[in-house]
Amino acid sequence: MLQVDHVSFAYEDGQPVLENINLRIAIGEHISIIGESGCGKSTLLKILYGLLDIEVGEVYWNDTQVLGPAYNLVPGQVFMKYLAQDLDLMPFTTVRENVGEYLSVFDSEKMEERIDELLELVEMSKFGDTKVRYLSGGQQQRVALARVLAQEPQVLLLDEPFSHIDNFRKNGLRRNLFGYLKRQKITVVTATHDPMDMLPYADRVVVLKDRFIIAKDTPKNLYERPQDLYIASLFGEANRIPINILKSYADTKRRIIVYAHEFKVSEKSGLEVVVKGSYYMGGYYMIGGIYEEHDVYFHHHKPLEVGKAVFLNISIETINQRMATPTNVE
Numbered sequence: 149m150l151q152v153d154h155v156s157f158a159y160e161d162g163q164p165v166l167e168n169i170n171l172r173i174a175i176g177e178h179i180s181i182i183g184e185s186g187c188g189k190s191t192l193l194k195i196l197y198g199l200l201d202i203e204v205g206e207v208y209w210n211d212t213q214v215l216g217p218a219y220n221l222v223p224g225q226v227f228m229k230y231l232a233q234d235l236d237l238m239p240f241t242t243v244r245e246n247v248g249e250y251l252s253v254f255d256s257e258k259m260e261e262r263i264d265e266l267l268e269l270v271e272m273s274k275f276g277d278t279k280v281r282y283l284s285g286g287q288q289q290r291v292a293l294a295r296v297l298a299q300e301p302q303v304l305l306l307d308e309p310f311s312h313i314d315n316f317r318k319n320g321l322r323r324n325l326f327g328y329l330k331r332q333k334i335t336v337v338t339a340t341h342d343p344m345d346m347l348p349y350a351d352r353v354v355v356l357k358d359r360f361i362i363a364k365d366t367p368k369n370l371y372e373r374p375q376d377l378y379i380a381s382l383f384g385e386a387n388r389i390p391i392n393i394l395k396s397y398a399d400t401k402r403r404i405i406v407y408a409h410e411f412k413v414s415e416k417s418g419l420e421v422v423v424k425g426s427y428y429m430g431g432y433y434m435i436g437g438i439y440e441e442h443d444v445y446f447h448h449h450k451p452l453e454v455g456k457a458v459f460l461n462i463s464i465e466t467i468n469q470r471m472a473t474p475t476n477v478e
């Protein structure tokens with residue numbers, strides 16, 4: 149188990165970045181860390197790997213305490229691998245040499261087979277003999293993934309692992325990589341901005357905000373019952389709507405979170421909205437509107453004329469789902 153107890157951290161400027169962080173991550177579990185830019189996701193990964201000295205709190209992998217550079221000549225842990233945003237590759241050597249660097253050379257046939265397997269996993273088989281400096285950013289990111297996997301870590305820490313990879317490859321790569329890590333029972337902690345990195349794959353999601361963990365839950369629970377607009381907005385466009393506008397008999401002060409795709413446009417009744425603009429999103433339009441001086445965003449299958457009044461409805465199931473958890477309602 150990866151255990152984080154009461155960890156607080158500030159960089160040298162003294163500004164606190166993380167406070168009282170507590171986590172228990174089981175062997176083979178896949179955890180995603182999410183939160184707005186600058187909330188401390190990368191800092192937390194660096195602490196887990198032992199790249200930073202913490203003055204408050206402790207980190208353990210099973211019975212081994214993870215200590216920072218003040219206690220380790222070579223920072224980092226042998227049983228963990230950390231794939232940072234700046235990829236640690238050897239630019240003047242080939243893809244195969246990069247992936248094979250840490251593999252045993254005693255059985256060269258086995259080594260070559262393992263390199264083949266890893267290159268296939270990250271869909272880079274064609275580039276085995278290419279020097280890394282000739283690869284694109286996304287290709288380099290895939291080589292870096294294969295290189296950390298070659299080291300067979302028990303724990304893998306990934307910081308925005310697909311940030312340079314195009315959408316065309318991203319989905320397949322995510323399925324390959326996260327499927328492989330699950331089968332190998334490798335514990336994974338991924339810092340990400342992208343809901344598609346976590347919704348289908350993470351066992352649990354940890355949400356950071358203003359130095360603290362504000363939620364830890366399964367992706368499904370967090371998505372369906374977001375405590376607040378901050379959490380919902382990490383998944384997509386979301387709104388806070390006064391419940392009395394939607395349900396006339398409801399308590400007037402309460403608001404619920406409604407995702408943009410959960411509204412249905414009606415010509416007759418519902419939340420009256422004046423259209424401000426329409427944005428083509430591929431499979432739908434994102435419509436920006438205004439009700440009682442509040443902005444609201446909703447999906448529609450076609451653009452709507454600016455200034456037109458439309459009515460928005462939400463299914464009773466969605467209202468009841470959001471009403472059911474008291475913390476969901478402000």
Ligand SMILES: Nc1ncnc2c1ncn2[C@@H]1O[C@H](COP(=O)(O)OP(=O)(O)OP(=O)(O)O)[C@@H](O)[C@H]1O
Nearest residue numbers: 159160161165183184185186187188189190191192
């Ligand atoms: N080496 C450093 N020295 C001082 N402050 C730092 C250092 N690295 C990060 N910070 C600050 O710590 C805070 C957290 O940064 P961190 O990189 O952990 O955030 P993040 O959530 O990973 O952000 P992003 O999603 O943009 O990568 C930020 O305010 C950042 O400016």
